[in-house]
Ligand SMILES: Nc1nc2c(c(=O)[nH]1)N=C([C@H](O)[C@H](O)COP(=O)(O)OP(=O)(O)OP(=O)(O)O)CN2
């Protein structure tokens with residue numbers, strides 16, 4: 001199996017609902033998110049690619065236009081604000097465009113990440 005990955009970033013605020021009242025993540029705060037999309041294929045196309053990296057540009061545009069410098073609870077809803085939920089949302093978005101999509105990783109900080117990989 002061949003695998004490729006590309007990293008994207010955006011900045012946004014969120015608030016995690018359903019936490020204890022004294023949990024800091026229940027308050028509005030922000031992250032410089034790093035998103036990694038991974039694609040996999042058993043065979044390569046005529047150019048020798050899983051898919052040309054440049055073809056992933058629409059994800060850059062989606063993140064810039066819809067999520068960057070926005071409040072995720074407003075844009076995606078309260079049930080799509082954890083890293084795990086955001087990873088699933090972005091996986092579905094990518095999978096609909098690029099069938100080779102195999103995983104999405106979401107990092108809120110350099111120390112933590114969540115991944116959706118069916
Ligand atoms: N499984 C998950 N746990 C947490 C998530 C999440 O999306 N999935 N998110 C948060 C908050 O968004 C929080 O902002 C980030 O968590 P945390 O690791 O506590 O970040 P810090 O930089 O504040 O961590 P330090 O240990 O203080 O460096 C919480 N949990």
Ligand SMILES: [Zn+2]
Pocket residue numbers: 014025029030031108
């Ligand atoms: Zn957070």
